Amino acid sequence: MVSGCYDLLHAGHVAFFKTAAKYGKLHVYVGQDQNIKFLKGKVPYFSEEERKYIVGAVRYVEKANVASGSGMLDFEQDMKNLKPDIFLVNSDGFTAEKKQLCKENGVELVVLERIPEDGLPTRSSSESKKELKFPYRVCLAGGWMDQPWVSEKHPGSVVVAQIWPTMDFNDRSGMATSSRKVAMELWGDKYPDGDPIRNAQLLFGAENPPGSEYISGSQDHIGLLVSGVSRIDYDGKFWPNYIENTADKETCEWLSNVLNFAPLQPRPEGYNPILTKNLDPKIIKRLGESGENCYTAILKKDVKLLGESMKETFLCWSDMLPYTVPDWVMQEMQTNYFPKYSGAITSGSGGGYVVFPTEGKVEGAIKVKIRY
Numbered sequence: 001m002v003s004g005c006y007d008l009l010h011a012g013h014v015a016f017f018k019t020a021a022k023y024g025k026l027h028v029y030v031g032q033d034q035n036i037k038f039l040k041g042k043v044p045y046f047s048e049e050e051r052k053y054i055v056g057a058v059r060y061v062e063k064a065n066v067a068s069g070s071g072m073l074d075f076e077q078d079m080k081n082l083k084p085d086i087f088l089v090n091s092d093g094f095t096a097e098k099k100q101l102c103k104e105n106g107v108e109l110v111v112l113e114r115i116p117e118d119g120l121p122t123r124s125s126s127e128s129k130k131e132l133k134f135p136y137r138v139c140l141a142g143g144w145m146d147q148p149w150v151s152e153k154h155p156g157s158v159v160v161a162q163i164w165p166t167m168d169f170n171d172r173s174g175m176a177t178s179s180r181k182v183a184m185e186l187w188g189d190k191y192p193d194g195d196p197i198r199n200a201q202l203l204f205g206a207e208n209p210p211g212s213e214y215i216s217g218s219q220d221h222i223g224l225l226v227s228g229v230s231r232i233d234y235d236g237k238f239w240p241n242y243i244e245n246t247a248d249k250e251t252c253e254w255l256s257n258v259l260n261f262a263p264l265q266p267r268p269e270g271y272n273p274i275l276t277k278n279l280d281p282k283i284i285k286r287l288g289e290s291g292e293n294c295y296t297a298i299l300k301k302d303v304k305l306l307g308e309s310m311k312e313t314f315l316c317w318s319d320m321l322p323y324t325v326p327d328w329v330m331q332e333m334q335t336n337y338f339p340k341y342s343g344a345i346t347s348g349s350g351g352g353y354v355v356f357p358t359e360g361k362v363e364g365a366i367k368v369k370i371r372y
Contacts, residue, residue, distance in 0.1 A: 001084035001107075003029040003067060003075040004093070005036055006055050007044035014058060015117045020088045021060040023110065027082060028055050029067040029075045038070065073097060079105055090114050133165045133189050135371050137176045137223025138259075138347060138355060140298075140306075141313040142291025144321065145234045145284075146217030152236035153281045156288010159295050160223030160230050161255065164369040172266040174348015176220040182207045183224060192225075197243070200225040204239070227371045228252055231295035234288075246299065252372035254301045258357040260365035264329065267350035273324040280320070287316040306357045307342025314345045324349035 002020055006013060006028070020026050030051045037043045044051065048066045056064035067074040072095070079087065079101065087102050088110045102109040142158035144150050169175040183203050186192075192199050203221040218239055219232050228247030232240045246252075267273075290312040297305035314333065318325040329346060337344040337356055344356035353366070 001027045001029065001075070001079060001082055001086070002088050003078075004031065005040075005044060006030050006051050007036070007046055009051075009054050009058075012114065012116060013055075014060070015115065016088075016090060016112065017055075017058050017060040018117075019112055019115070021062075023086050023088065025062040026060060027084065028061050028064045029078050030055060030064065031067050031074055032070070035067070035070045035074050039072065073101055076101060079107065083107075086110055088112060134180055134183055134187075134191055135162045135165055135224060135227075136169055136180065137162050137220065138368070139174065139219060139223065140229075140345065140355065141294030141309045142232075142287060143219070143313060144217075144317065144324075145288055145291060146219040146232070146238075146240070147215075148234075148236050148238055150279065150284055150320075151234035151288070153279050154284040154288060155233065155235040155241075156284065157291030157295065158219045158232045158234065159291050159298070160219050160232065161252075162223055162225075162227050162230075162371045164371050166369055167366070170263070170266045170352070172269075172271075172348070173264075173352030174267075174346065175352065176224055179203065179207055179216055179220040180224060183221075196225045196227070197222070201239070208238075229255065229295070229298055229370065231291065244295070247372045249372050251298060251301070252370035255298055256368060256370045258303050258306070258359055259368060259370075260356050260358060260362045261347070261368060262354040262356070262365055264332065264346065264351045264354060266352060267348060271323075271350050273349035274321055275323045276321065278320050278322070283316055283320045287313060287320065290316065303357050303359050304342045307344065309343070310345040310355065310357070311338065311343030314343075317349070321349070326350055 017026060030048060033043055033048045052064045052066055055061055065078065068077050069075065084107055086108045089098060091111055091113050094111050099109055137160050140159045140161060142156060145156045145158045169177060171177045186203065186206055200221040203225065204218050207216045215238060222230055222232055222243065226245060228245055229252065231244040233242040235241045290309045293305060294309035297309055318330065329351065333344055337354055341356045341358050344354055347353040347355055
């Protein structure tokens with residue numbers, strides 16, 4: 001007997017069933033929809049009847065059933081009824097409660113390691129779902145150029161990178177979480193098919209309906225929906241006049257390896273980063289050029305130039321929109337990052353994460369994966 005959710009059935013599940021079937025006739029119990037919602041906070045992708053049917057169609061499975069109970073041990077009564085000789089779990093699914101239940105029912109507990117079929121990658125449901133979930137985006141340089149009231153003073157570039165959702169980033173931290181939530185209203189928690197630029201236009205329109213007081217910049221939507229690294233050029237309009245992109249594996253993996261994130265506190269509720277504006281065309285020219293230099297640095301895999309371009313964006317923010325860089329954030333950067341690295345930037349205005357590049361290992365830093 002085995003039990004589990006078995007949503008989004010993948011090769012790892014089949015390999016587990018294959019190994020389990022070597023111990024005898026295999027009975028699989030899938031969790032009820034309502035119990036999975038109770039345990040995980042959301043309903044499964046496929047209903048209990050669909051999951052029962054899919055699991056039952058695997059040739060190593062003698063019979064598939066829907067578990068009758070609730071909670072982490074939703075199969076407890078089913079074990080009493082079936083009276084299996086053996087109950088099998090993966091090593092990451094082992095718990096003391098399962099061990100005790102097997103002991104009480106005279107069932108042998110077998111713990112299996114997660115070993116994939118030869119030539120196939122190790123899979124888990126959580127990792128498979130992450131790959132289907134909506135990405136995040138990080139702005140590395142040129143931020144605010146996507147607002148017409150900035151780029152109309154001088155054209156320039158923004159650089160964004162799409163990143164895998166390997167963790168949940170904080171809200172109000174400059175990681176496009178507001179735009180991402182609108183995207184999930186449109187497409188669910190799944191990355192959409194189709195032309196990514198067209199999808200970015202749809203998302204831009206959905207987040208900025210007619211009458212919006214503040215227009216969310218299109219670099220958020222392009223960064224969320226276009227894979228790899230994008231240089232986005234603005235010239236006084238909401239939508240860019242040019243987009244250059246690289247989704248090259250080697251480039252994206254290099255950027256993943258050198259980027260580091262360190263958490264700051266999120267910006268406060270009601271925070272207004274544009275309360276004071278100094279829209280000097282000379283500052284905005286520097287800002288736009290920092291985006292160009294950032295993209296060049298990434299293509300050249302030049303970590304020093306990358307850091308310098310990120311730092312230049314940060315300093316331009318401070319000069320152009322002073323409220324985007326509170327005193328405590330500037331002190332943090334000047335004390336702990338600028339002296340140690342070629343440069344750094346904050347992921348958002350007034351807080352979020354410090355993003356800094358280095359080819360060395362940084363203890364405790366958050367690592368991300370650029371999606372290519």
